[in-house]
Amino acid sequence: MSMPLPHLADAASFRAFRADPPRWLPIALDIARSHDLDASAPHVFATGTNLVVGLGDRLILKIFPPLLRAQFVSEHGSLAQLAGRIDLPIPEIVAEGERDGWPYLIITRLAGTLGSEVWPSLPEAQKERVLRQIGETIAAVQRAPLGSLAQIQPRWDDFMRAQMQGCKARHTRLGLAPKFLAGLDDLLRDAAALIPMDASPVILIGEYIPENFLLARHDDQWSLAGLFDFGDVLAGWRDYDLLGPSAFMAAGRPGRVRNLLEGFGYAKLDFALKRRLMALMLLHRASDLNSHICIEGWQEQADDLVELQELIWPG
Structure with a gap:
């Protein structure tokens, strides 16, 4: 023994x-x-x-x-x-x-190549294709019934309220630039109305990022081949799961953003959706904009949170 x-x-x-x-x-x-x-x-x-x-x-x-x-x-x-x-x-x-x-x-053990090993070298058209598949996968997961996951803690409304209360202190501690911190109170005020607290919850994986999926190649075309790591699941509002691929993969490229959102089921990217996504990105349990937004020079390209949301979700 x-x-x-x-x-x-x-x-x-x-x-x-x-x-x-x-x-x-x-x-x-x-x-x-x-x-x-x-x-x-x-x-x-x-x-x-x-x-x-x-x-x-x-x-x-x-x-x-x-x-x-x-x-x-x-x-x-x-x-x-x-x-x-x-x-x-x-x-x-x-x-x-x-x-x-x-x-x-x-x-x-799933077959395939870790997404983080392949993603950086994919041609742009294939990145768009994979992001559409990720959007479709998020939607498919969210169509599944909650079952026992309905009991997962914290509850969405409690989680969101706690995140809102600690949001400014968190991002101040993480070194978010003052020009973005200045708009945080207005964004949080909007978030209270934009983010549904009592809508029917869905399964939220929380981390649709290259480290958590596998890709496989067929005839020089890479496709999503597997998903793993479900240790941080929540039950809550559906848009929350768009944040990982938006921050780590879409990189503010219009074609990538469009394919992700269309795969998920959003045909229109309006100001309200951008504002909600910006709020959720700041409220995500792992949120750290300085480390997670994969747009080179984004701190210099945007002067406030409204310009930043236009940079991350153009169109």
């Missing part, structure tokens, strides 16, 4: 533990063997939030520390709820359990 998984008091202790695979890999392999799985060729994934080990080329074991149990609940609930409900491949749950208070999932 391998050593037990430890009790870790805080996130810093867990990060140190995760960064030292010899301390936990034997336990992970013991878990795999307990399910009669081949643990002879493990591959430790250095990035990511939890303990993640590839078991050959077919399976992945994800172990969640107790302090991140909410991510296990989110991932487990999402994979179970979306199974068979969208055309894009997602991991399938092969086994689940708990070891020393640490829940885990064993899931299938």
Whole structure:
């Protein structure tokens, strides 16, 4: 029997533990063997939030520390709820359990190339094509019933109100330029009316970004081939999931923006939609405009938040 998984008091202790695979890999392999799985060729994934080990080329074991149990609940609930409900491949749950208070999932490993490895070198037309597919995928996920994900915390209205209350302090701390901070109060006032708080919620993945999807090439055409990482799912207003691809991928290019929004189902990009998206981008749980807007020189190209929303979502 391998050593037990430890009790870790805080996130810093867990990060140190995760960064030292010899301390936990034997336990992970013991878990795999307990399910009669081949643990002879493990591959430790250095990035990511939890303990993640590839078991050959077919399976992945994800172990969640107790302090991140909410991510296990989110991932487990999402994979179970979306199974068979969208055309894009997602991991399938092969086994689940708990070891020393640490829940885990064993899931299938998807085929394809990590989006972040391919995206920068794609021709512009293929970037537009992939963004349309991402928009279509977001819409497909949001058509799935919530099921157990309706109980995911925090509730959308509570989450949004908390984000609004902390928004100015957050972006001040992160160094957002004063010319953008100056318009924040007006934007938050608009956001209270523009962002539905009590509309029927949908499944929100929160991170449709190149690090979380796979691409595959057929006849020199790259296409979306898989989606993974469902640890930060929320239930809430649908537009929230447009922010990741808008910030990290569309880069203010009109063709990219149009394909993303049309794939999602928006035929018209008007001022109200831009304003709502700008507000949601500042309210996103991972929001940091200085790090996340992939438009070169955007700080110099816009003098306020209204000009910035026109830069990010032209048209």
